[in-house]
Amino acid sequence: MRGETPFFQRLNLQIRGLLPVVTTVLLLLVGLIPWHLPSLAMITPAYPLIAVYFWSIYQPHRLPFWVTFLIGVLQDLLLGMPVGQAALGLLLIQGLVVSQRRFFIAKPFRVVWWGFAIVAPLSAALSWAIASILRDGFVPVLPVVAQTVVTVLLYPVFGGVFGWIQQKALQTPQ
Amino acid sequence: MIVSQSEPGAFDRLRAGVTDAVTPVVAFFSRPSATIVDVVENVESLAALREQNASLRVANERLMRWQTLALRLQRENDELRQSLKVVPDPRASFVTARIVGEAGGPFLRTALLGAGERDGVKKGQAVIGGHGLIGRIVDVGGGSARVLLISDLNSRVPVFIGAQRVRAVLAGDNSDTPILEFLSAEAKIVPGDRIVTSGEGGVFPPGLPVGTIAAVGEGPVTVRPYAAWDRLEFVSVLDFELPAPLPETRRAGRVGALP
Numbered sequence: 001m002r003g004e005t006p007f008f009q010r011l012n013l014q015i016r017g018l019l020p021v022v023t024t025v026l027l028l029l030v031g032l033i034p035w036h037l038p039s040l041a042m043i044t045p046a047y048p049l050i051a052v053y054f055w056s057i058y059q060p061h062r063l064p065f066w067v068t069f070l071i072g073v074l075q076d077l078l079l080g081m082p083v084g085q086a087a088l089g090l091l092l093i094q095g096l097v098v099s100q101r102r103f104f105i106a107k108p109f110r111v112v113w114w115g116f117a118i119v120a121p122l123s124a125a126l127s128w129a130i131a132s133i134l135r136d137g138f139v140p141v142l143p144v145v146a147q148t149v150v151t152v153l154l155y156p157v158f159g160g161v162f163g164w165i166q167q168k169a170l171q172t173p174q
Numbered sequence: 175m176i177v178s179q180s181e182p183g184a185f186d187r188l189r190a191g192v193t194d195a196v197t198p199v200v201a202f203f204s205r206p207s208a209t210i211v212d213v214v215e216n217v218e219s220l221a222a223l224r225e226q227n228a229s230l231r232v233a234n235e236r237l238m239r240w241q242t243l244a245l246r247l248q249r250e251n252d253e254l255r256q257s258l259k260v261v262p263d264p265r266a267s268f269v270t271a272r273i274v275g276e277a278g279g280p281f282l283r284t285a286l287l288g289a290g291e292r293d294g295v296k297k298g299q300a301v302i303g304g305h306g307l308i309g310r311i312v313d314v315g316g317g318s319a320r321v322l323l324i325s326d327l328n329s330r331v332p333v334f335i336g337a338q339r340v341r342a343v344l345a346g347d348n349s350d351t352p353i354l355e356f357l358s359a360e361a362k363i364v365p366g367d368r369i370v371t372s373g374e375g376g377v378f379p380p381g382l383p384v385g386t387i388a389a390v391g392e393g394p395v396t397v398r399p400y401a402a403w404d405r406l407e408f409v410s411v412l413d414f415e416l417p418a419p420l421p422e423t424r425r426a427g428r429v430g431a432l433p
Contacts, residue, residue: 032200032286033207034276044278077192079277080284080313080320083185124280131281139327143280143348 016169020062021071023162024051028075043143045151047158048075049123052090053116054162056097057104059170068094085130089123096122109159116159117152124148190315193286197318201274201288208407268302268410269294271319283326283348285309287409290317295411298377303409306383306400307331307371311411319411324384324399325352332374333384336367344369344384344397353394363387369397379414 027047048071055063072087079086096119097104104112124144131139219226271293275286289295291314301308301321309329313320322329329346335354342357357363367387373380385399 029196029200029203032196032275032277033204034273034285043280044276046279074192077185077189078196078275079279079282080189080322081282085281127281135327139281140348147280 017062019165019169020051020055020059021067023165024048024055024063024068024071025074027051027158028071028078032078043146043150045154046089046120046124046147047151047154048072048086048090049093049120049151050116050155050158051162052094053097053119053155054159056094057101057112058162058166060094060098060101062170063094065091065094082130082134085127085134088130089127092126093119093123109156109163113152113155113159116155120152121148186313190313190318193313193318193320194290194315197274197286197288197315200286201272204274267413269413270408270410271295272408273406274318280348281327283323283346284312285321285323285409287319287321287411288317289411290315290319292316294413295319296413300371300378300382300412300414301409302382302401302412303403303406304401306385307378308399308401308403308406308409310377321409323403325350325403330355331378331384332372333369334372335361335363335369335387338362339372341372341374342395347394350403351388351396351398353396355394357395363390363395365390379412382412 027050031044031047052063052068052071068090069087072090073083075081075086075090076083097115100115104115124147128139128141128144269289271287271289273285274288277284277286285308287295287301295311295314297311297314299311301310307324309321309323309326311319312322324331324344324346325348326346327348329344329352331344333342333344333354334340335342335357338361340358340361340363342354342361344352345355346352365387369384369386371378371380371382371384383400385397385401388396388398
């Protein structure tokens, strides 16, 4: 009996530890669901960006760089983009955030949101530059700006959910 | 990234495999979303029932007159064809598939279909939905396929405009109203002119309805597609025997690379 508890505890912790990766992949799939809303396809928010940003601040060891890269590649494959375009954008965000996480870690939600509003356009600019180079011409800028604005505005929704998951499931094993 | 650009084929199998694996999951999630949309639409249409009924009666009457005219013209057309010994166009058959996923974003407009090779979907086939052209199949897996929508930046469709059959190329610009390229400056076109595929290049069958001219003036001529993309849940993939398919091109491995 005594020997079993640690095993199940370990298993439980491991499953909880996967939550950052699982939620990031789920968000990627959410982006693929057709919402049948007029004119909204163009500004489909960059959902995975939100997840990568949040978990890079609060649980960086549960979302290693190579996993982020694989999620980015998965996104590229699923959306039909050149492989690497989204992956690079996500890695840039994660690199930036992980290097600055000491600044964010104990700050109120508002400040973290502002941080996202600064970081998201950088990732968008990188994706835009890559897309433009690959296409041999400038891709229209307006949709990129619109997508970034929507993504930033949506951040509190998902940030709130992730914060809840973090508190309920991931706080103890620090 | 560089590999995917220099060797367009390198990731095709992987892409198809991954898409195949994920399609059922996305399809599962997309059902509730479709249901919610249905409910909202039902409530909306209930509110407008009386008004709609009146306008439908008028439309019905008008369409009945058109039908009579169309039947007469078809008979006449058949007779004329017979007397000219015209070789009939190959009959197109089609597969109807559900749209299970939609890849939007600032860089691309594609959709995932819940039908693939097993159902007879092939790369390069035209996809129509509602009343007009939607796009073209660019990737096929066993049970899924990817459609490049006509609004995607990489989409180019040769078309005829209006009764004069003016030639142009319909180019996606990521908005809901694609633009016309290579339009001769002397061409007389007005908003409302009908646009159909010309079949040039052998990628699309000729004569598929595409849309109408939305605006002519400063800047590019824009087109309003017949297919109301946001309202569609099912589309038809046309199996059309192409007279001369284009050879494999090795342009960069974009979604829009020709089949």
